[in-house]
Amino acid sequence: MRIVSGMRPTGKLHLGHYFGVLKNWLKLQENNQCFFFIADWHALTNKYKETDSLKENIEEMIIDWLSVGLNPEKNILFIQSQVKQHAELSLLFSMITPKSWLELNPSYKDLKFNLYYQYLKDFLLGKNIKVLQTPPPKSLDEALEEATGKQKNKIFDEYLRELFFRAFYNQKGIDFKGLKERLILLGVNKKVVEEALKNLETGDIGKDIDTVGFLSYPVLQAADILIYKADTVPVGEDQLPHIELTREIARRFNNLYGKTFPEPKHILTEEAKLLGIDGRKMSKSYNxxxxxxxxxxxxxxxxxxxxxxxxxxxxxDAGNPDVCIVFSYHKLFTREEAVRDIDNKCRKAEIGCVECKKILATNINQFLEPIRSNREEIKKNIDSYIDIFKEGSKKASEEAEKTMEEVRENMKLWKF
Ligand code: SF4
Known part of the structure; x- marks a missing residue:
């Protein structure tokens, strides 16, 4: 199979990236022709103000990829922006892609929801932490009364998310007015609510992602895939709408200009979802x-x-490993037999959490040790490893150019 997949360079990679993506790539590289790319143009779609760290992030990604065992002999490893044909094909695709396909794209809406919601939550909690102590409506009041410390934040988070969800996915656009009324009812200071919502409606937060580039990144993604005529794309479930869009763009192009692109299939990656140490999604921004x-x-x-x-x-107290983050890590880092033993002992209160955590830390360190030493080796000679990506970009470019020649010809574009 010919496989294409990429990753945005947004900083050092963590265990979530390893188990969510890289582990799968390591398997795929054994029996397939894989094009793996560092999606630096994609990183600009919502981080266009942070270009100072881009070079460093790309270097970190190169080090991380190679240190876990991605093999340049088996794959074409390259940097998206060094293969200009991606941009050309993306431009041509944008001519034939109806705007509504992008606006209706659920992951576009979801990303916008998450960015808005995170802003609102940080603003309210940061500005007016007392919101948790003011008397909100009865049901929340009761819930908060039962809760202590961080649980209060969690309950507030759930209520706020639910409220914002209803306001955001309103038929007629975001219902800021309704949201304001409900937040005030929740006990949030009126002035603070007004300031937060005004920033959302008119401030930078909305504008950051209200760009043509952000809206049309699935078109660039379609170009990334179709330019290599990939037959397969490994994706997580949340990426499925993008692959469907890629297929629709390929179909539309083929209908307009004659059969040029295959319609790629997806393979769902066997994602082992690894949560962060606090139980939320593992993410740099959550620390x-x-x-x-x-x-x-x-x-x-x-x-x-x-x-x-x-x-x-x-x-x-007897524990329940099924709801414990530490145990979910044990399933990935600890031998099967030992996992069973911990499960058993935890349920009978025969092992303490500190001891259990120490075993886990040892196992994670054992897993990371070879990666760490590979990293040190690569860092010593980083330029020669960057050259691997330079070479890969050249090879990718040759392959992409073959497709572009066909595209230009089929579209009957000008040629000197
Ligand atoms: S003993 Fe281990 S699995 Fe059980 S609750 Fe404590 S940390 Fe979790």
Whole structure:
């Protein structure tokens, strides 16, 4: 199979990236022709103000990819922006892609939702933490009364998310007015609500992603895939609408200008979802990730901070590994037999959480050790490893040019 897949260079990679993407790529590289690229143009779609860190992020990605074992002998590893044909094909696709296909794209809406929601939440909690102590409507009041410490934040988060969800996915656009009324009812200071919503409606937060580039990034993604006539794309479930859009663009192009592109299939990656140490999605922005480059001491500290079964207060309480973050890590880093043993002992209160965490930290460190030493080797001679990507970009460019010649010809574009 010919496979294309890319990753945005947004910083050092963490264990979530490894188990969500890289592990799968390592499998795919064994029996397929793979084009793996660093999607630096995609990184600009919502991080266009942060170009200072782009070069460093690309270098980090090169180091991470090679240190986990992506093999340049088996794959074409390249940098998207060094293969200009991606931009040309994307431009031509944008001519034939109806705007509504992009506006209706669920992941575009979801990304916008998440950005808006995160802003609103940070603003409210940061500006007016007292919101949690003011008397909100009865049901929330009761819920908060039961809760302590961080749980309060969680409950507030759930309520706020639900409210914002209803306002955001309103038929007639975001219902800011309704949201304002409900937030005030929740006990949030009126002035703070007004300021937050005004920033959302008219401030930079909306504008950051209100760009042509952001809206049309699925078109660039279609070009990334179709330019190599890939038959297969490995994706997570949330990416499925993009692949469907890629197929629709290929179909439309073929109908207009004659059969040029295959319609790629997707393979769902067997994603082992690894949560961050606080139980939320693992992400740099939540400061809850364990990085591939993390040193052993820091791994230990982070594992000791991990959330466990919240009902297990004392060592003598029986635990439930099914709801424990530490245990979900054990399933990935610990031998099967030992996992069964921990499961058993936890349920009978025969092992304490600190001991359990120490075992996990040792196992994560064992897993990371070879990656760390590969990283050190690569860093010593980074220029020659960057050359691998330079070579890969040349090869990718030759392949992309073959497709572009066909595209230009089929579209009957001018040629000197
Ligand atoms: S013993 Fe281990 S699996 Fe059980 S609750 Fe504690 S950390 Fe989690």
């Amino acid at each position: 809850n990730a364990i990085y591939l480059s993390e040193d052993s001491k820091s791994v230990e500290q982070k594992v000791l901070m991990m959330k466990t079964d919240p009902q297990r207060v004392k060592k003598t």
